[in-house]
Amino acid sequence: MPIESLQDRAEQLLLDAGILPVITADSVDQGRRIAEALLDGGLKSLELTLRTPAALETLATLKHELPDIVIGAGTVLNDQHIRQSIDAGADFLVTPGTPTTLADALAQAPIPVVPGGATPTEFLSLMAHGFRVCKLFPATAVGGLAMVKGLAGPLAGLKLCPTGGIGEGDAAQFLSQPNVLCIGGSWMVPKDWIAAGDYRRVRDSAKNAAKLIAEVRARG
Secondary structure (H helix, E strand, O other), rough: OOOHHHHHHHHHHHHOOOOEEOOOOOOOHHHHHHEEEHHHOOEEEEEEOOOOOOEEEEEEHHHHHHOOEEEEEEEOOOOOHHHHHHHHHHOOEEEEOOOHHHHHHHHHOOEEEEEEEOOOHHHHHHOOOOOOEEEEOOOOOOOOOHHHHHHHOOOOOOOEEEEEOOOOOOOHHHOOOOOEOOOEEOOOOOOHHHHHHHHHHHHHHHHHHHHHHHHHHHHO
Protein backbone atom coordinates (compact mmCIF):
# COMPACT_ATOMS: atom_id res chain seq x y z
CA MET A 1 0.00 0.00 0.00
CA PRO A 2 1.40 3.47 -0.87
CA ILE A 3 2.69 5.52 2.03
CA GLU A 4 0.07 8.20 1.33
CA SER A 5 -2.72 5.68 1.98
CA LEU A 6 -0.99 4.37 5.09
CA GLN A 7 -0.65 7.92 6.40
CA ASP A 8 -4.37 8.43 5.79
CA ARG A 9 -4.94 5.35 7.95
CA ALA A 10 -2.54 6.65 10.60
CA GLU A 11 -4.47 9.92 10.70
CA GLN A 12 -7.77 8.12 11.16
CA LEU A 13 -6.36 5.83 13.86
CA LEU A 14 -5.17 8.82 15.88
CA LEU A 15 -8.40 10.75 15.35
CA ASP A 16 -10.36 7.72 16.54
CA ALA A 17 -8.13 7.44 19.62
CA GLY A 18 -8.12 11.09 20.71
CA ILE A 19 -6.02 10.20 23.72
CA LEU A 20 -3.51 7.37 23.39
CA PRO A 21 -2.49 5.77 26.71
CA VAL A 22 1.19 4.86 26.67
CA ILE A 23 1.69 1.65 28.64
CA THR A 24 4.62 -0.52 29.61
CA ALA A 25 3.82 -4.10 30.62
CA ASP A 26 6.10 -6.19 32.81
CA SER A 27 4.04 -9.32 32.13
CA VAL A 28 1.31 -10.51 29.81
CA ASP A 29 -1.18 -10.63 32.68
CA GLN A 30 -0.36 -7.07 33.72
CA GLY A 31 -0.72 -5.85 30.16
CA ARG A 32 -4.06 -7.64 29.83
CA ARG A 33 -5.41 -6.09 33.02
CA ILE A 34 -4.29 -2.60 32.00
CA ALA A 35 -5.86 -2.97 28.57
CA GLU A 36 -9.12 -4.29 30.00
CA ALA A 37 -9.33 -1.36 32.44
CA LEU A 38 -8.70 1.14 29.64
CA LEU A 39 -11.33 -0.51 27.46
CA ASP A 40 -13.82 -0.50 30.33
CA GLY A 41 -13.18 3.21 30.70
CA GLY A 42 -13.86 3.89 27.04
CA LEU A 43 -10.35 4.14 25.56
CA LYS A 44 -10.04 1.64 22.72
CA SER A 45 -6.50 2.44 21.54
CA LEU A 46 -3.14 2.32 23.26
CA GLU A 47 0.57 2.48 22.63
CA LEU A 48 2.44 -0.50 24.06
CA THR A 49 6.12 0.26 24.45
CA LEU A 50 8.73 -2.32 23.52
CA ARG A 51 10.69 -1.61 26.69
CA THR A 52 10.26 -4.94 28.49
CA PRO A 53 10.95 -8.58 27.62
CA ALA A 54 7.20 -9.25 27.86
CA ALA A 55 6.18 -6.55 25.37
CA LEU A 56 5.91 -8.56 22.15
CA GLU A 57 4.14 -11.51 23.78
CA THR A 58 1.77 -9.05 25.46
CA LEU A 59 1.06 -7.37 22.13
CA ALA A 60 0.28 -10.68 20.42
CA THR A 61 -1.90 -11.85 23.33
CA LEU A 62 -3.92 -8.64 23.50
CA LYS A 63 -4.58 -8.65 19.77
CA HIS A 64 -5.81 -12.25 20.04
CA GLU A 65 -7.86 -11.92 23.23
CA LEU A 66 -9.14 -8.34 22.91
CA PRO A 67 -9.89 -7.85 19.20
CA ASP A 68 -11.65 -4.52 19.82
CA ILE A 69 -8.45 -2.83 20.97
CA VAL A 70 -6.16 -0.93 18.59
CA ILE A 71 -2.48 -1.24 19.52
CA GLY A 72 0.47 0.80 18.38
CA ALA A 73 3.87 -0.71 19.04
CA GLY A 74 5.87 2.06 20.69
CA THR A 75 9.58 2.70 21.19
CA VAL A 76 10.30 1.15 17.80
CA LEU A 77 14.02 1.75 17.31
CA ASN A 78 15.24 -0.48 14.47
CA ASP A 79 14.44 -2.93 11.67
CA GLN A 80 14.09 -5.82 14.10
CA HIS A 81 11.47 -3.97 16.12
CA ILE A 82 9.55 -3.21 12.94
CA ARG A 83 9.47 -6.87 11.90
CA GLN A 84 8.70 -8.19 15.37
CA SER A 85 5.88 -5.70 15.93
CA ILE A 86 4.23 -6.49 12.62
CA ASP A 87 4.54 -10.23 13.27
CA ALA A 88 2.95 -9.76 16.71
CA GLY A 89 -0.06 -8.04 15.14
CA ALA A 90 0.56 -4.34 15.79
CA ASP A 91 -1.96 -2.03 14.15
CA PHE A 92 0.61 0.75 13.77
CA LEU A 93 4.17 1.68 14.74
CA VAL A 94 5.39 4.61 16.85
CA THR A 95 8.95 5.86 17.31
CA PRO A 96 10.37 8.28 19.91
CA GLY A 97 12.73 9.75 17.31
CA THR A 98 13.49 8.89 13.72
CA PRO A 99 16.99 9.02 12.25
CA THR A 100 17.19 8.78 8.47
CA THR A 101 18.01 5.07 8.37
CA LEU A 102 14.98 4.28 10.53
CA ALA A 103 12.76 6.58 8.45
CA ASP A 104 13.88 4.73 5.31
CA ALA A 105 12.85 1.39 6.87
CA LEU A 106 9.55 2.75 8.21
CA ALA A 107 8.65 4.13 4.79
CA GLN A 108 8.64 0.52 3.55
CA ALA A 109 6.48 -0.83 6.38
CA PRO A 110 3.14 -2.35 5.33
CA ILE A 111 1.21 -0.84 8.26
CA PRO A 112 0.65 2.77 9.39
CA VAL A 113 3.53 4.57 11.09
CA VAL A 114 3.63 7.57 13.45
CA PRO A 115 7.31 8.56 13.49
CA GLY A 116 8.66 10.76 16.26
CA GLY A 117 10.44 14.07 15.97
CA ALA A 118 11.28 17.06 18.17
CA THR A 119 12.35 19.88 15.84
CA PRO A 120 11.22 21.54 12.60
CA THR A 121 14.26 20.08 10.83
CA GLU A 122 13.34 16.55 11.91
CA PHE A 123 9.75 17.00 10.79
CA LEU A 124 10.83 18.38 7.43
CA SER A 125 12.99 15.29 6.96
CA LEU A 126 10.07 13.04 7.88
CA MET A 127 7.76 14.89 5.49
CA ALA A 128 10.34 14.39 2.74
CA HIS A 129 9.99 10.64 3.41
CA GLY A 130 6.21 10.91 2.96
CA PHE A 131 5.20 11.18 6.63
CA ARG A 132 2.74 13.92 7.57
CA VAL A 133 1.34 12.28 10.71
CA CYS A 134 4.01 12.41 13.40
CA LYS A 135 4.63 12.18 17.13
CA LEU A 136 6.02 15.28 18.87
CA PHE A 137 8.28 13.91 21.58
CA PRO A 138 9.11 14.74 24.32
CA ALA A 139 6.36 17.32 23.90
CA THR A 140 6.57 19.45 27.02
CA ALA A 141 10.37 19.31 27.16
CA VAL A 142 10.70 20.77 23.66
CA GLY A 143 8.27 23.62 24.14
CA GLY A 144 4.84 22.12 24.73
CA LEU A 145 1.93 24.16 23.42
CA ALA A 146 4.27 26.87 22.14
CA MET A 147 6.04 24.32 19.95
CA VAL A 148 2.74 22.88 18.69
CA LYS A 149 1.48 26.34 17.78
CA GLY A 150 4.84 27.33 16.29
CA LEU A 151 4.86 24.35 13.92
CA ALA A 152 1.34 25.02 12.64
CA GLY A 153 2.25 27.92 10.34
CA PRO A 154 5.39 26.82 8.48
CA LEU A 155 4.46 23.11 8.47
CA ALA A 156 0.77 23.45 7.72
CA GLY A 157 0.47 19.91 6.36
CA LEU A 158 1.90 18.30 9.50
CA LYS A 159 -0.47 16.58 11.93
CA LEU A 160 0.78 15.76 15.41
CA CYS A 161 0.41 13.42 18.35
CA PRO A 162 2.20 15.30 21.17
CA THR A 163 3.46 12.88 23.81
CA GLY A 164 5.67 13.28 26.86
CA GLY A 165 4.92 15.27 29.98
CA ILE A 166 1.25 15.90 29.19
CA GLY A 167 -1.18 15.31 32.05
CA GLU A 168 -4.90 15.38 32.67
CA GLY A 169 -4.71 19.07 33.56
CA ASP A 170 -3.36 20.30 30.23
CA ALA A 171 -4.59 17.55 27.91
CA ALA A 172 -7.54 19.58 26.63
CA GLN A 173 -5.31 22.51 25.65
CA PHE A 174 -3.18 20.26 23.48
CA LEU A 175 -6.10 18.35 22.01
CA SER A 176 -7.87 21.55 20.98
CA GLN A 177 -5.04 22.65 18.69
CA PRO A 178 -5.99 22.38 14.99
CA ASN A 179 -2.78 20.54 14.06
CA VAL A 180 -3.20 17.95 16.84
CA LEU A 181 -4.97 14.67 16.02
CA CYS A 182 -4.36 12.93 19.32
CA ILE A 183 -2.24 13.19 22.44
CA GLY A 184 -0.24 10.45 24.11
CA GLY A 185 0.01 10.16 27.86
CA SER A 186 0.54 7.87 30.81
CA TRP A 187 -1.35 9.75 33.51
CA MET A 188 -4.12 7.14 33.44
CA VAL A 189 -1.61 4.30 34.02
CA PRO A 190 0.86 5.61 36.66
CA LYS A 191 3.39 3.11 37.95
CA ASP A 192 2.15 3.18 41.53
CA TRP A 193 -1.42 2.25 40.52
CA ILE A 194 -0.14 -0.58 38.37
CA ALA A 195 2.23 -1.83 41.07
CA ALA A 196 -0.65 -1.84 43.55
CA GLY A 197 -2.95 -3.60 41.10
CA ASP A 198 -5.41 -0.72 41.36
CA TYR A 199 -7.00 -1.15 37.95
CA ARG A 200 -10.24 0.44 39.13
CA ARG A 201 -8.42 3.78 39.23
CA VAL A 202 -7.06 3.10 35.73
CA ARG A 203 -10.61 2.51 34.52
CA ASP A 204 -11.90 5.66 36.20
CA SER A 205 -9.06 7.76 34.80
CA ALA A 206 -9.77 6.34 31.35
CA LYS A 207 -13.42 7.35 31.76
CA ASN A 208 -12.32 10.89 32.54
CA ALA A 209 -10.06 10.91 29.48
CA ALA A 210 -12.88 9.67 27.23
CA LYS A 211 -15.13 12.40 28.62
CA LEU A 212 -12.44 15.01 27.97
CA ILE A 213 -12.14 13.92 24.33
CA ALA A 214 -15.89 14.25 23.86
CA GLU A 215 -15.98 17.69 25.50
CA VAL A 216 -13.12 19.08 23.40
CA ARG A 217 -14.63 17.80 20.18
CA ALA A 218 -18.09 19.07 21.08
CA ARG A 219 -16.58 22.56 21.31
CA GLY A 220 -15.31 22.11 17.77
